[in-house]
Amino acid sequence: MKTVRLRRVYVWQMPVRIFHWINALCILVLGVTGYLISNPPVFLSNAEASNSFWFGTNRFIHFTTAYIFLSMLIMRLYWAFVGNKYASWRNFIPINKKFIQKIGGVLKHDILLLKTEEDVSIGHNALAGFSYFMFFLLTLIMIVTGFGLYADSSTWFLPKLFAWVPALFGGDYLVREIHHVTMWILVVFILIHLYLVFLHDQYEGRGETSAMISGYKFIEEEVIEKQKEERQIERIA
Amino acid sequence: MNSTSTKRPTYYEELRRKGYSRREFMQFCTMIAAYMGLEANGVAQVSEALMSHPRVPVIWLHFQECTCCSESFIRSSHPMVADIILDKISLDYTETLMAAAGHQAEAAMEKTMKDSYGEYVLCVEGSVPVYEDGAYCCIGGRSAVDILDEAAAGAKAVIGWGSCACNGCVQAASPNPTGATPIHKLIKGKPIIKVPGCPPIGEVMAGVLVHLVTFGRIPELDRIGRPKAFYSKRVHDSCYRRPFYDAGLFVESFDDENAKKGYCLYRVGCKGPTTYNACGIMRWNDGVSYPIQSGHGCIGCSEENFWDNGSFYTRVPNFPGFGIESNADKIGIAAAGLTAAGLTAHAVGTRLKRKKEHDKILEEGIDNANELN
Numbered sequence: 001m002k003t004v005r006l007r008r009v010y011v012w013q014m015p016v017r018i019f020h021w022i023n024a025l026c027i028l029v030l031g032v033t034g035y036l037i038s039n040p041p042v043f044l045s046n047a048e049a050s051n052s053f054w055f056g057t058n059r060f061i062h063f064t065t066a067y068i069f070l071s072m073l074i075m076r077l078y079w080a081f082v083g084n085k086y087a088s089w090r091n092f093i094p095i096n097k098k099f100i101q102k103i104g105g106v107l108k109h110d111i112l113l114l115k116t117e118e119d120v121s122i123g124h125n126a127l128a129g130f131s132y133f134m135f136f137l138l139t140l141i142m143i144v145t146g147f148g149l150y151a152d153s154s155t156w157f158l159p160k161l162f163a164w165v166p167a168l169f170g171g172d173y174l175v176r177e178i179h180h181v182t183m184w185i186l187v188v189f190i191l192i193h194l195y196l197v198f199l200h201d202q203y204e205g206r207g208e209t210s211a212m213i214s215g216y217k218f219i220e221e222e223v224i225e226k227q228k229e230e231r232q233i234e235r236i237a
Numbered sequence: 238m239n240s241t242s243t244k245r246p247t248y249y250e251e252l253r254r255k256g257y258s259r260r261e262f263m264q265f266c267t268m269i270a271a272y273m274g275l276e277a278n279g280v281a282q283v284s285e286a287l288m289s290h291p292r293v294p295v296i297w298l299h300f301q302e303c304t305c306c307s308e309s310f311i312r313s314s315h316p317m318v319a320d321i322i323l324d325k326i327s328l329d330y331t332e333t334l335m336a337a338a339g340h341q342a343e344a345a346m347e348k349t350m351k352d353s354y355g356e357y358v359l360c361v362e363g364s365v366p367v368y369e370d371g372a373y374c375c376i377g378g379r380s381a382v383d384i385l386d387e388a389a390a391g392a393k394a395v396i397g398w399g400s401c402a403c404n405g406c407v408q409a410a411s412p413n414p415t416g417a418t419p420i421h422k423l424i425k426g427k428p429i430i431k432v433p434g435c436p437p438i439g440e441v442m443a444g445v446l447v448h449l450v451t452f453g454r455i456p457e458l459d460r461i462g463r464p465k466a467f468y469s470k471r472v473h474d475s476c477y478r479r480p481f482y483d484a485g486l487f488v489e490s491f492d493d494e495n496a497k498k499g500y501c502l503y504r505v506g507c508k509g510p511t512t513y514n515a516c517g518i519m520r521w522n523d524g525v526s527y528p529i530q531s532g533h534g535c536i537g538c539s540e541e542n543f544w545d546n547g548s549f550y551t552r553v554p555n556f557p558g559f560g561i562e563s564n565a566d567k568i569g570i571a572a573a574g575l576t577a578a579g580l581t582a583h584a585v586g587t588r589l590k591r592k593k594e595h596d597k598i599l600e601e602g603i604d605n606a607n608e609l610n
């Protein structure tokens with residue numbers, strides 16, 4: 001049996017990995033604290049309000065994490081312009097026909113499981129990249145609605161920048177609803193994301209999961225050679 | 238006849254004529270200045286203005302409404318409030334309180350509009366139905382749309398009283414059969430002050446009017462058009478139950494132990510956190526109480542769409558079209574469950590369709606492991 005030679009490729013640079021994990025943690029914390037804000041548990045107790053502040057603390061964690069989340073997002077945006085080719089914004093926004101064709105290709109092969117040729121992508125595949133762009137838009141909704149709701153409780157200019165949001169929607173209520181529902185959309189997205197990561201790891205054996213920790217993926221020699229050739233042709237053309 | 242505004246008596250003169258003493262007048266000025274959030278020297282400004290300015294003519298129109306705003310206003314804690322603005326002194330036209338009726342009344346309104354063109358304050362109570370050419374609300378043979386158009390043309394400023402005029406209130410709730418429309422969508426090019434609430438607090442209404450009279454201009458408004466002095470805080474931000482909220486001590490049902498202890502009403506649907514109003518500070522009926530103090534959550538009566546913003550007794554958003562029992566969280570959990578099921582199915586499908594690829598990698602791995610044996 002022929003053994004495949006794998007080559008180590010440094011795909012995810014340090015800032016991308018840091019962003020990914022802090023982001024993941026933020027979303028987890030924001031999701032849980034946010035859910036508690038919308039639906040706090042009730043304790044029957046004799047407590048006096050003066051001894052306890054858990055709900056205030058919960059909200060405090062939510063707001064602080066929101067700030068971390070926002071700064072991480074800004075950092076990642078910056079990195080989309082200065083990072084390596086796998087971190088570039090070009091992986092996420094379908095700007096040309098080729099990108100859209102590639103999305104179709106991935107859809108057919110990975111999702112619909114048709115018998116088409118696998119188009120190996122070393123960074124994000126086209127569909128994944130595009131879905132992260134959608135994810136980015138969803139997080140923007142969260143940030144805009146979240147800080148919009150927060151604006152009136154703050155005196156700092158940054159949240160105040162979002163004070164127009166509730167006014168646009170006629171009041172806080174609708175903004176709160178959008179914030180709440182978008183959280184559920186993110187939950188669904190994350191489920192799919194996790195599933196696909198594990199699926200790719202299983203069926204391709206390129207170290208998809210660990211790559212987000214080490215930064216390396218392991219790519220077949222022939223794939224690398226083929227992609228090099230393609231790049232050569234593109235350059236000449 | 239050619240009466241001009243300069244001939245009009247001042248507010249103070251009229252009050253003296255009605256038998257109020259100077260002391261009572263000063264008391265009123267002090268109270269209203271405090272409500273308006275003015276500094277101590279604001280009292281002098283208010284009394285100055287009311288003593289020197291001739292009364293501002295007011296036209297007060299009623300459309301689709303229940304008159305709760307008028308009621309709230311004339312019952313505001315200080316009788317002078319009603320006397321000074323309403324009750325013959327300043328009110329040139331209002332269906333509810335004027336003595337005249339029929340043609341006489343219409344003539345009075347016309348006269349004011351003509352004589353004080355560009356000077357009068359137009360108060361609107363109620364929303365305006367626009368479907369069927371406005372046939373759903375006609376007064377004196379004319380549609381509300383028509384009357385509002387005409388009256389707004391010569392107004393110096395327009396005040397929208399209550400949630401009806403500001404955001405349509407119950408008659409604009411889905412499906413809004415009459416096309417009830419808030420006035421800011423119909424009046425263009427005039428300063429509009431929105432004073433929402435169902436009804437607004439009487440003292441707030443008085444404060445807005447006195448501000449207009451005292452300073453001769455409209456009070457500072459927020460982005461939605463509400464006077465900042467009264468609508469810049471959430472009910473939640475001035476709620477005396479707030480410490481219970483922060484402590485996470487909630488009422489679960491209206492008859493439980495927690496309700497007796499006066500815990501926060503958040504979980505039984507209090508809309509205080511999304512409602513901008515002065516209830517927590519001014520309270521109602523001469524500062525006696527307000528809904529939360531009486532054990533019921535805020536229903537958000539001063540917020541746009543408050544009839545359609547889900548149940549008064551829950552906080553999780555409801556979804557129209559998904560049945561009464563569903564809410565955002567239930568739908569969210571169902572969506573997540575469906576996704577998980579779909580992914581499982583996909584995993585099985587992949588296993589069947591991609592068995593060969595998978596086995597190849599597996600075999601290779603096993604072979605390499607065997608070599609090391």
Ligand code: SF4
Nearest residue numbers: 473476501502507509
């Ligand atoms: S009762 Fe309502 S307004 Fe008061 S603290 Fe609780 S949620 Fe806020």
Ligand code: SF4
Nearest residue numbers: 514516535536537538
């Ligand atoms: S407490 Fe809420 S519902 Fe009650 S009057 Fe005030 S704003 Fe309206």
